[in-house]
Amino acid sequence: MTLVLGIDLGTSGAKSVLVDAHDRVIAEASAPLPLSRPQPLWSEQEPQDWWHAVVTTLDALHAAAPNEMAGVGAIGLSGQMLGVTCLDASDHALRPAMLWNDARAGAECVIVEEAVPDFADLVGCRAMVGFPAPKLLWLVRHEPQLLAKTRRILLPKDYIRLRLTGTAASDRADASATLLMDTRAGTWSPELLAACGVSAEQMPTLIASDEIGGGVRPELASRWGLTANTPVVGGAGDNMCGGVGAGVVEAGMASISLGTSGVYLVANDAFLPARGQGLHTHRHAIEGLFAQNGCILSAGAALSWVARLVGAEDVSALMQEVEAAALPVDETPVFTPYLSGERTPHDDAGLNGAFSGLNPGTTRIHLVQAVLEGVAMALADCHEALISTGAAIDEIALVGGGTSSRLWTTLVASAIGMPLRRSQAAAVGPALGAARLARLGIGGPLIADGAEQEDERILPKAAMAEALAAKKARFARHLALR
Template identity: 60%
Template sequence: MHLGVDIGTSGVKAVLVDAADRVVAEAASAPLVVSRPQPLWSEQDPAAWWQAVIEALDTLATQAPSGMAAVQGIGLSGQMLGVALLDRDDAVLRPALLWNDGRASVEGAELHQRFPDFVERVGCRAMPGFSAPKLLWLARHEPAVLARTRRVLLPKDYVRLCLTGEAASDRADASATLLMDTARGDWAGDIVAACGLDLAWLPRLVESAEVAGTVRDVWAARWGLPHGVPVVGGGGDNMCAAVGVGAVAAGDAYIGLGTSGVCFVANDVFLPAHGQGMHTHRHAVPGFFCQNAVVLSAAGALAWVAEMIQARDIGKLVAEVEAAKLSPADTPVFTPYLAGERTPHDNPHLTASFSGLTHATGPLHLVQAVMEGVALALGDAHRALRGTGAAIERLSLTGGGARSDLWVRLIATALGMPLTVASSTHAGPALGAARLARAGTGGPLIAGDPADGQLRRVTPDPALAVVLGDKRAAFDAHLRLVR
């Protein structure tokens, strides 16, 4: 039995996986809260990540005590790019700056001026949201906080510190901080120093399936785990999701429909990304890299509109939209740039908007418009990814948004490509983390098909393509106005 824990932006999910890749138990925490104290800012309390992990594992210990007693290893996945600062006593100094924080545009430009070879070394431009420019922003704007800093950790690595007492990070997640020579797989001392950090503040680096510590006795006793359970390096949620859906060979690709929307393709060569909000990092699979395109607001946009219309049950709301069978010809245009946009616009100042509203527009029209807008934005991101020459051999879809047949059909049609979708929600970062734990304790990386082999294939809808094509033209015209 292996345990995978995913520290997301909206909550924590934990799964127990047996030797045949069957998920035998799972648990989720209560929702996590994101704070936005100023425009472009996005922050979260690191202590809330750990409390959510405790909550999820308490639930698993109650639901599946025999499974927890048989755990042989633990893998960690987590939201990427977050910056958690700790003092010499490992106390949190300030809220963590998250992946969708857009305050550090100026600092990113400064890093390119200082390091002309920045992209070739780290894999992409220093876009807002990535760790390096945010750390430089902190050095400039909160020097007193940085003066007290003695550790800088990514979200899942803060959880690892709480769980094991070890400060370590895997090379895949760490490569996305832009503080690494990505091809070489080690911290770039000169870039680290330019961001105002001491190299000693960064965690040691391990491989994703390499043991990085063991569970502290106090937590093993609380959750009924065996003494000394190893915890492997794990990976960022994008890389772990790839392992979860089986995207572990060159040309394997997936779209993750979570809080953000991720287009990911595995590659066996390092291809730095020079523009259009693209980025290249190390994969959690040894010897592989990954090219990424990201839409910053995907299921996050759906949660936003649900809150706006005071719908408490998003699943029920989506079911109502699907039952209404609305045509995209009758819904408004929505540009889903609630937090700016990364791919392909690389612009933290883009804003979301509805256009084409009439007296006939109702709440369900708004919700479907959001789903359509996200699908069109993913189409933009996917085209940017393919424009790099990425050879996409097969394309999977995962994430909570994949539960909606309508949304999946909209995305397949917007991309013009068939999608393979898991019929359960198990194929994702937590499953990938559990698989990495198995690989790190002597087992195979993948022992079976994702989601117990229960897959369906969704193809583009020709009739939908016609009306969505009209919506595409209106979407592009509106985008030109708001840019």
């Protein structure tokens, strides 16, 4: 029985999963990642830390399931999107990678858009902070000597591919979000590259999400008990892989990811460029489909923040306290989760988070639940923005670690006003999606034949929806007061 391996390089950690022929996750391992914010608006990680985290997960899988690792037929990669990794001629990182939630390049967004006529029609969205194109122009303007030494510019998961295989390649789905690619054509755009001060020679080869883009180096294959030159397919960004892991493989299907950020993805068979509301359209990992995206920058990140604020070392235990308290929504404060600015629907790096409606009876549990509610209302803003474009949403699947909370997912369903579908593998959705693409790359089915489906439906609650709707005006008032 051929197994496949999915590797997901997230922001807070790396996760690797072994998946059998029935799409069952039979083994998994994870490792945490540090994040640095050396200046206001900056967000960075060391690429070497990414590699160490991935190696840690694969070492753990080999130790726990050596026979299964020996049966791996292919590997798929998923990863946090939009990171800029600059490597020298020896493939050493020249600086920490600039991440998706790095907001330093606001001025460069304007310059990039003005340099390319009908920018959004070419790439799928407006230029926004956090995306690679303006960040590269920021490097041109602020660290030109570094960029001159740069031999390769890679996305985070593609740095892992380079370390695994020696191949510098990127899939067209993840690469379409760099804002350096002609999204329809699936090729790097000379016009966009020139506007950002980089060359085609610095960019990786583009391949399909299910296309083999190298084999595992012999010494690494030996370390993990893999077959020599185990194929590594293109994979995709974590948003697209999360969709594949949740079964979002046809137009009209959608997923909501509750990870470090919150992402609302809608699969569409037409390319619908986004020209406002912080929306963005890229290629999906499924050939012929595009992915319309709304994104809130602080979902799980906001939960982690409030846990630190209230002195909780164990976020899972804190969530159990909140669930057990069963506080009515109308008794909690209002929280706007703009801790790192916001993308959808505001496209404003200067927005701030805020609590309102505090009183002497407010407890730590009230604050934590308010954060969950704030994220749910922000995702409802994404829903409204997507619907306003004409997006047809038939069903919504849940992806990400936050989906393990019944309270949080019910808040999201109630805020949006639609039922949500949660599978047992929701927490490992991007890694599962990467594994599925790996299987497709070696001639197997994308979705396993006879895959066991044990999905749970999360239904909106009328009273909760009414209370959240009543809070929405106070939620929106924060924008007028800033």
